[in-house]
Amino acid sequence: MSDRERRVLDTLEQNRRRPPKFTSQRIDMSHGAGGKATHKLIEGLLLPAFDNPALAPLADAATLPLGDARIALTTDSFVVRPLVFPGGSIGELAVNGTVNDLAVSGATPIGLSVALIIEEGLETEVLTHEIEAMARSAEKAGVSIATGDTKVVERGKGDGLYVVTTGVGLADPESNLSSAAIRPGDKILCSGTLGDHGAAILIARGDLELEAEVLSDTRPLTPLAQALKDTAGPDLRFMRDPTRGGVGTVLNELARDSGYGVALSEEKLPIRDVVHGACEILGIDPLYVANEGKLLAIVAPESADAALEALRNTKGGEKASIIGEVREEPARMVVMHTGFGGTRMIDMLVGDPLPRIC
Amino acid sequence: MSDRERRVLDTLEQNRRRPPKFTSQRIDMSHGAGGKATHKLIEGLLLPAFDNPALAPLADAATLPLGDARIALTTDSFVVRPLVFPGGSIGELAVNGTVNDLAVSGATPIGLSVALIIEEGLETEVLTHEIEAMARSAEKAGVSIATGDTKVVERGKGDGLYVVTTGVGLADPESNLSSAAIRPGDKILCSGTLGDHGAAILIARGDLELEAEVLSDTRPLTPLAQALKDTAGPDLRFMRDPTRGGVGTVLNELARDSGYGVALSEEKLPIRDVVHGACEILGIDPLYVANEGKLLAIVAPESADAALEALRNTKGGEKASIIGEVREEPARMVVMHTGFGGTRMIDMLVGDPLPRIC
Numbered sequence: 153m154s155d156r157e158r159r160v161l162d163t164l165e166q167n168r169r170r171p172p173k174f175t176s177q178r179i180d181m182s183h184g185a186g187g188k189a190t191h192k193l194i195e196g197l198l199l200p201a202f203d204n205p206a207l208a209p210l211a212d213a214a215t216l217p218l219g220d221a222r223i224a225l226t227t228d229s230f231v232v233r234p235l236v237f238p239g240g241s242i243g244e245l246a247v248n249g250t251v252n253d254l255a256v257s258g259a260t261p262i263g264l265s266v267a268l269i270i271e272e273g274l275e276t277e278v279l280t281h282e283i284e285a286m287a288r289s290a291e292k293a294g295v296s297i298a299t300g301d302t303k304v305v306e307r308g309k310g311d312g313l314y315v316v317t318t319g320v321g322l323a324d325p326e327s328n329l330s331s332a333a334i335r336p337g338d339k340i341l342c343s344g345t346l347g348d349h350g351a352a353i354l355i356a357r358g359d360l361e362l363e364a365e366v367l368s369d370t371r372p373l374t375p376l377a378q379a380l381k382d383t384a385g386p387d388l389r390f391m392r393d394p395t396r397g398g399v400g401t402v403l404n405e406l407a408r409d410s411g412y413g414v415a416l417s418e419e420k421l422p423i424r425d426v427v428h429g430a431c432e433i434l435g436i437d438p439l440y441v442a443n444e445g446k447l448l449a450i451v452a453p454e455s456a457d458a459a460l461e462a463l464r465n466t467k468g469g470e471k472a473s474i475i476g477e478v479r480e481e482p483a484r485m486v487v488m489h490t491g492f493g494g495t496r497m498i499d500m501l502v503g504d505p506l507p508r509i510c
Numbered sequence: 511m512s513d514r515e516r517r518v519l520d521t522l523e524q525n526r527r528r529p530p531k532f533t534s535q536r537i538d539m540s541h542g543a544g545g546k547a548t549h550k551l552i553e554g555l556l557l558p559a560f561d562n563p564a565l566a567p568l569a570d571a572a573t574l575p576l577g578d579a580r581i582a583l584t585t586d587s588f589v590v591r592p593l594v595f596p597g598g599s600i601g602e603l604a605v606n607g608t609v610n611d612l613a614v615s616g617a618t619p620i621g622l623s624v625a626l627i628i629e630e631g632l633e634t635e636v637l638t639h640e641i642e643a644m645a646r647s648a649e650k651a652g653v654s655i656a657t658g659d660t661k662v663v664e665r666g667k668g669d670g671l672y673v674v675t676t677g678v679g680l681a682d683p684e685s686n687l688s689s690a691a692i693r694p695g696d697k698i699l700c701s702g703t704l705g706d707h708g709a710a711i712l713i714a715r716g717d718l719e720l721e722a723e724v725l726s727d728t729r730p731l732t733p734l735a736q737a738l739k740d741t742a743g744p745d746l747r748f749m750r751d752p753t754r755g756g757v758g759t760v761l762n763e764l765a766r767d768s769g770y771g772v773a774l775s776e777e778k779l780p781i782r783d784v785v786h787g788a789c790e791i792l793g794i795d796p797l798y799v800a801n802e803g804k805l806l807a808i809v810a811p812e813s814a815d816a817a818l819e820a821l822r823n824t825k826g827g828e829k830a831s832i833i834g835e836v837r838e839e840p841a842r843m844v845v846m847h848t849g850f851g852g853t854r855m856i857d858m859l860v861g862d863p864l865p866r867i868c
Contacts, residue, residue, distance in 0.1 A: 201645040276532065
């Protein structure tokens with residue numbers, strides 16, 4: 153074990169021994185927003201209770217031994233409001249979200265389960281639309297919905313429809329994707345424009361006085377993940393889909409877990425003007441806005457250009473770019489280099505600007 | 511293929527070709543109660559959309575091929591009200607329910623995922639109680655909670671806490687449990703008293719003017735399922751945990767799927783007096799009341815006594831009994847032989863006497 157690895161393990165070990173205390177008396181919306189409050193809930197309350205080796209890494213998917221193989225398991229609840237939005241709907245999101253958690257873990261999906269919690273009074277037409285969206289998305293992603301469950305709750309005890317999808321996949325025995333694998337100099341690749349999904353939801357809700365059309369980017373990331381694996385091989389260190397909490401949250405987790413710093417180039421960030429505009433009205437940074445069809449990858453410098461090319465040649469990755477790199481310093485932090493030669497800290501998101509975005 | 515098998519397959523085939531039409535304009539509480547309306551929703555709407563070989567048998571767990579092995583996948587939403595009730599709570603129920611769906615499929619649990627949908631304002635104390643209940647139940651069942659997800663919805667859009675657990679297990683390569691395996695003369699075994707869970711919930715809700723103490727029977731069924739597999743081997747044809755919809759619903763499904771009749775002996779049904787009393791007040795048959803720690807097994811006649819003995823010698827199976835048998839006629843129906851020499855039909859449950867029981 154190198155000194156570096158030892159330090160990473162020590163940090164992880166310390167974090168485990170001293171979980172943050174969860175001191176809130178009640179759960180509020182911020183605990184579901186994917187930022188600091190969510191982390192406190194998970195690491196202060198859930199992780200200590202459920203303590204086990206599969207859960208400890210807190211990856212998008214857990215891996216579990218099965219004979220000589222390893223299977224990947226991931227679950228996600230979808231409570232997005234409204235159910236249908238420009239570019240997609242809850243059913244599409246629920247299938248793609250879980251397929252993507254498997255894909256960025258380097259796993260090949262085997263099957264999905266779908267649990268529906270329906271509010272009494274939901275129009276059958278609405279339900280049918282979502283069931284057909286799930287079926288279509290599953291087919292598109294090449295995975296089957298193998299089992300399910302349906303519950304109905306009284307009016308006023310739900311919000312139309314909540315969907316929980318769980319995915320099981322076969323972990324790639326060759327792949328060793330992990331935040332512990334990243335090294336200074338590694339490049340940070342992003343498969344396309346940031347914040348589209350979150351902005352589409354906000355505009356659909358009418359929260360903004362904005363007429364602009366932004367479509368959710370929901371899509372299966374399996375082809376992009378496969379292109380990266382094929383091209384970069386062991387030089388592909390880490391992948392993640394920056395959903396709730398956005399790129400800012402994923403990179404903060406990465407910096408914290410790896411012990412390294414992350415440097416972003418503001419001018420390299422692919423963000424649509426209309427998304428920029430929506431975020432300005434709300435006073436939030438597009439870096440924290442959810443994506444549902446974007447992949448973030450850390451690749452060793454010698455394979456970064458080839459990996460970028462591979463993304464750009466794959467459907468859904470046409471606007472991929474290298475947005476930053478891993479550095480020794482500042483350890484455990486994310487900094488943004490602005491166009492004017494300045495730098496600013498990108499911290500973990502505090503509070504809850506975007507509830508029920510997925 | 512025997513004539514019998516051909517007939518069963520023909521029936522399954524016909525059912526698949528002509529799914530019941532789902533004609534309701536809106537979802538109501540009956541669609542979540544586990545009876546006829548739930549079946550119409552699943553078979554008229556979900557099954558045709560998600561059509562695939564893993565889903566078609568509609569078992570408690572789907573099996574999916576993985577190399578030479580087969581893995582089992584099962585999911586369940588828990589929306590029980592109240593969250594805590596005599597004998598258990600939602601957290602315990604959520605873990606045991608999913609462990610049991612694997613167990614009765616003959617699978618060995620590998621890991622669970624847990625998704626929480628929390629209503630804004632839930633007291634942390636309540637959440638902590640459930641998280642600890644889940645952790646304790648998982649430990650007791652010998653399975654780890656490997657991954658999870660947390661979402662928060664606004665006040666009035668949930669009901670404290672909903673839990674969705676998904677389980678993945680290793681299917682037993684020796685086992686061929688299926689409704690297609692049952693034969694006339696097979697005995698129907700039940701691992702203990704019926705309706706305890708449902709009665710405990712109803713009494714806890716105060717729906718009944720009844721002071722009696724009934725405890726939920728929630729428990730992991732893995733030891734009972736294992737005892738049956740060890741004792742009866744291939745003579746064990748089928749297992750199911752009669753949860754939502756109770757024994758009446760499971761046996762109706764079995765009769766329909768196998769093409770045989772099911773004959774029950776009223777005097778052999780193990781039902782506590784207090785459960786009988788509660789059901790009488792409500793005007794419902796205890797056969798339709800949910801159990802959360804009972805196992806129903808179909809065993810070839812030559813192994814039935816040994817299987818009964820094995821259940822009685824295993825914790826949680828002390829009150830096991832043989833409650834009926836499979837017969838040629840009346841095909842696809844369940845009949846009850848009463849103490850006075852009469853018989854009555856036990857049909858699929860219509861309507862929704864017991865919403866949010868699990």
